[in-house]
Amino acid sequence: GDCDVDGDGFSDAVVGAWFWDKAPNNNIGAAYVVFGAEDVEGGDLATPADAGAARIDGPNVANAFVGFAVACAGDVNGDGFDDIAISHYTAEKAYIVLGAENFGSPDLSNLGDRGYEIAGAAGGGANVGYSFAPAGDLNDDGYDDFAIAGVVADTQGRTNNGRIFVLPGKADASDVVLPTDPSAATPALLVLDGSSSEERLGQIARAGDVDGDGTDDVVLGAYTATPHGTGVAVPGQAWVLFGGGAASVDLAAIGGNGFSIVGSTRGRDRLGISVSAAGDVDDDGFDDVIVGGDGV
Helix, strand or coil, X not given: CCCXXXXXXXXXXXXXXXXXXXXXXXXXXXXXXXXXXXXXXXCCCCCHHHHCEEEEECCCCCCCCECCCEEXXXXXXXXXXXXXXXXXXXXCEEEEECCCCCCCCCCCCCCHHHEEEEEECCCCCCCEEXXXXXXXXXXXXXXXXXXXXXXXCCCCCCCCCCEEEEECCCCCCCCEEECCCCCCCCCCCEEEECCCCCCCCCEEEEEECCCCCCCCEEEEEECCCCCCCCCCCCCEEEEEECCCCCCEEEHHHCHHHEEEEECCCCCCCCEEEEEEEEECCCCCCCCEEEEEECCC
């Protein structure tokens, strides 16, 4: 989708490079913002400016793997510049980097008013920041909201079922801490829990308006899900969650909050490895979704 981080009217792109090295450490990771322009040309990212890009380095710590997941998050602070999300999931955190007219190369170790950290509580072990997605303005407060996944979170008495938080946009750059305890108060607008152990709920995307009620919906994926029982290996599963519903949804009992799509009983479809909006493919007034299965 559109991602204009410097407000010049051209869409930009954010790209992760999670094995990037910076002496003396290997695999600290980085993200590149590739700026749109009237005339776009390629170039060597060894010198980012030559390629019309800016590099955001991970902290100089070996094997940090910053940039495993990146995304445009929308305009989360409502200042007219789109913002980006960058993962540091080995440290159970992620960064929101705020857009600006002079974007530069913000320092993730000292973002100041250029962004903030999102952290899982100490000892959480959920791989917070495995994936992100923009969510639009779900609470209609003028700030774009975004989703962040903790792919191996343990919730609802399950192991590695995964949890997705949809976090509200906000004007300030204060850090956000996500709770480990599933019953604890959370800063999230919406909390989604994977339906079974080892499901690793982690994929999310905007779905458009699937049920035609005027409210945007989301599509979720968990490619290691076993909806037919453990005797059928990783068929995978996806869900469409209707917007405007409950603030906390256990996907094992989605009820009227949406519906699920399950991989075949032949097994190993790995349905839900990727999910996306598709627009209104059959022109019936209801938006449609795409669900990938890479193991068929």
